[in-house]
Amino acid sequence: xxxxxxxxxxxxxxxxxxxxxxxxxxxxxxxxxxxxxxxxxxxxxxxxxxxxxxxxxxxxxxxxxxxxxxxxxxxxx
Amino acid sequence: xxxxxxxxxxxxxxxxxxxxxxxxxxxxxxxxxxxxxxxxxxxxxxxxxxxxxxxxxxxxxxxxxxxxxxxxxxxxxxxxxxxxxxxxxxxxxxxxxxxxxxxxxxxxxxxxxxxxxxxxxxxxxxxxxxxxxxxxxxxxxxxxxxxxxxxxxxxxxxxxxxxxxxxxxxxxxxxxxxxxxxxxxxxxxxxxxxxxxxxxxxxxxxxxxxxxxxxxxxxxxxxxxxxxxx
Numbered sequence: 001x002x003x004x005x006x007x008x009x010x011x012x013x014x015x016x017x018x019x020x021x022x023x024x025x026x027x028x029x030x031x032x033x034x035x036x037x038x039x040x041x042x043x044x045x046x047x048x049x050x051x052x053x054x055x056x057x058x059x060x061x062x063x064x065x066x067x068x069x070x071x072x073x074x075x076x077x
Numbered sequence: 078x079x080x081x082x083x084x085x086x087x088x089x090x091x092x093x094x095x096x097x098x099x100x101x102x103x104x105x106x107x108x109x110x111x112x113x114x115x116x117x118x119x120x121x122x123x124x125x126x127x128x129x130x131x132x133x134x135x136x137x138x139x140x141x142x143x144x145x146x147x148x149x150x151x152x153x154x155x156x157x158x159x160x161x162x163x164x165x166x167x168x169x170x171x172x173x174x175x176x177x178x179x180x181x182x183x184x185x186x187x188x189x190x191x192x193x194x195x196x197x198x199x200x201x202x203x204x205x206x207x208x209x210x211x212x213x214x215x216x217x218x219x220x221x222x223x224x225x226x227x228x229x230x231x232x233x234x235x236x237x238x239x240x241x242x243x244x245x246x247x248x249x250x251x252x253x254x255x256x257x258x259x260x261x262x263x264x265x266x267x268x269x270x271x272x273x274x275x276x277x278x279x280x281x282x283x284x285x286x287x288x289x290x291x292x293x294x295x296x297x298x299x300x301x302x303x304x305x306x307x
Contacts, residue, residue: 009289065257066256
């Protein structure tokens with residue numbers, strides 16, 4: 001969250017908050033997450049479509065999706 | 078840990094900030110010799126709200142946040158602190174406990190000038206006193222704005238303003254990747270409410286939430302929703 005990402009980011013997982021419940025792993029429709037050593041990780045970032053199911057279902061708010069905020073110029077401008 | 082090897086670094090830093098630039102070189106070096114350098118890792122607490130004041134702090138590098146925390150753990154960000162910024166002035170000059178908690182967001186270096194040193198400087202250097210008054214006045218203005226936002230504006234309006242600020246002024250270059258939790262902490266609410274407000278703004282065609290981006294589609298309409306004059 002604090003580092004500027006040179007590539008498109010994947011959801012950030014705070015391992016201090018993650019309880020390893022596995023709900024995010026179950027809810028991800030693309031199998032992007034996995035439990036490793038009782039902590040959720042984005043094991044397959046190429047599969048992540050940023051839908052946000054993992055962020056919404058996490059009971060401890062350990063998962064966050066970073067967004068860039070941009071102004072889109074009007075068409076023709 | 079005092080850093081006796083780097084008084085010149087501290088003096089150069091102090092000379093570069095508006096707060097202290099009225100002091101002559103000899104005075105700056107004198108202040109630098111007694112200043113204490115501290116380094117912090119991300120998420121490390123610089124000081125806690127309610128603790129006795131430790132001195133005036135000057136950020137050499139890194140980013141930090143000043144927050145108030147609710148009993149349920151929810152935090153309200155008062156402001157972000159970057160290189161060259163000064164904090165903890167209120168506690169120093171009011172001889173009071175720290176009014177807020179300060180936490181490092183990334184590896185940060187902070188110089189601390191002892192309260193007694195600052196008080197002595199104020200007596201001897203009227204231009205410094207004016208700079209301190211100016212800085213405190215700016216902080217009061219900022220906090221009045223924050224009170225206005227929190228008490229008189231809807232979350233949607235506050236969010237609209239935050240989106241415009243972050244997209245336009247790029248005041249937080251290290252924070253261009255914003256999460257809903259971070260936005261909630263800045264706006265005094267919770268991520269679910271931010272999510273609903275984003276959906277509402279998107280339904281009205283003002284923004285579009287795309288993968289990795291919150292796109293501002295209609296800047297003028299978003300400014301109107303934020304209550305900003307156009």
